[in-house]
Amino acid sequence: MNPSVSQPCPGGCATCSEYNGCVTCKPRFFFFLERIGIRQTGVCLTSCPSGYYGKRFPEPNACTKCKADCEACFNNNFCTKCKNGFYLHLGKCLENCPEWLEPNNYTMECNDIVH
Amino acid sequence: LAQKAIIRVIPFKLEPLMLEGVFASVADVTPAEGKLLQFHPLSLCNTSEDEHTIPGFVSIVKLERPERDLHPCLSLANKAKLAGERGARAVLFDITDDQGAADQLKKPRGLSHPVVLIWGHDAELLMGVVNNNREAHVKIEVKEMPAWPDYDVWI
Numbered sequence: 001m002n003p004s005v006s007q008p009c010p011g012g013c014a015t016c017s018e019y020n021g022c023v024t025c026k027p028r029f030f031f032f033l034e035r036i037g038i039r040q041t042g043v044c045l046t047s048c049p050s051g052y053y054g055k056r057f058p059e060p061n062a063c064t065k066c067k068a069d070c071e072a073c074f075n076n077n078f079c080t081k082c083k084n085g086f087y088l089h090l091g092k093c094l095e096n097c098p099e100w101l102e103p104n105n106y107t108m109e110c111n112d113i114v115h
Numbered sequence: 116l117a118q119k120a121i122i123r124v125i126p127f128k129l130e131p132l133m134l135e136g137v138f139a140s141v142a143d144v145t146p147a148e149g150k151l152l153q154f155h156p157l158s159l160c161n162t163s164e165d166e167h168t169i170p171g172f173v174s175i176v177k178l179e180r181p182e183r184d185l186h187p188c189l190s191l192a193n194k195a196k197l198a199g200e201r202g203a204r205a206v207l208f209d210i211t212d213d214q215g216a217a218d219q220l221k222k223p224r225g226l227s228h229p230v231v232l233i234w235g236h237d238a239e240l241l242m243g244v245v246n247n248n249r250e251a252h253v254k255i256e257v258k259e260m261p262a263w264p265d266y267d268v269w270i
Binding site: 015017018019020021023024031033036037038039040041042 | 150151152153154155156157158177179183184209242245246248249250251
């Protein structure tokens with residue numbers, strides 16, 4: 001893309017430039033900063049990669065990282081897959097299960113105790 | 116008179132480049148070096164993720180035309196400050212498309228990592244390295260000012 005000549009922007013981009021990639025996204029797209037090697041460019045996605053969730057407010061819509069202990073999340077407060085060493089319980093990542101629950105080391109979730 | 120900077124760009128397995136820029140007085144005039152790493156202008160915002168890059172790099176930020184970023188998340192001085200907090204040893208701003216940026220970076224803020232402005236052909240060469248995604252090491256040096264300003268003296 002030649003910065004001086006307006007080239008079509010990739011899908012989802014409202015404005016873009018040769019070196020920075022997307023600068024603003026079209027409505028309903030999420031802005032994401034992608035690093036490949038020494039380059040970091042903006043891309044506009046309909047959904048965010050794993051490890052990120054789509055945050056719509058405040059503007060601009062952007063892919064935002066899940067919490068540090070969470071590998072995949074629905075939003076900042078609801079994890080769907082925890083990182084190694086954490087148990088998933090009601091969307092939270094716990095180092096240990098509550099005493100009234102039983103840790104399942106296969107699914108890495110906290111389960112009801114079966115009597 | 117702004118202090119000139121010599122920017123040596125040493126791409127992996129390629130001929131080095133010797134470019135020139137100007138130290139911005141928002142930061143100290145001091146040499147620095149590190150691995151070249153591009154940052155999108157929007158990555159230097161408080162709301163943006165800190166990428167946990169390994170400290171010790173030299174950031175290059177290609178500034179967009181002002182009309183493309185009408186509501187900047189931070190001032191350029193604060194973006195330069197944030198880059199340092201995130202591990203940059205120096206910040207290079209390509210101001211080719213935003214010459215007014217120099218004014219934003221005039222007021223001394225005592226940032227300890229140097230901030231260097233580059234534009235025009237020198238910036239084009241530097242961004243060429245970035246565009247080709249070539250790993251490169253960057254050395255920023257303080258260009259010695261001539262003892263006598265170079266003008267003709269008739270006796």
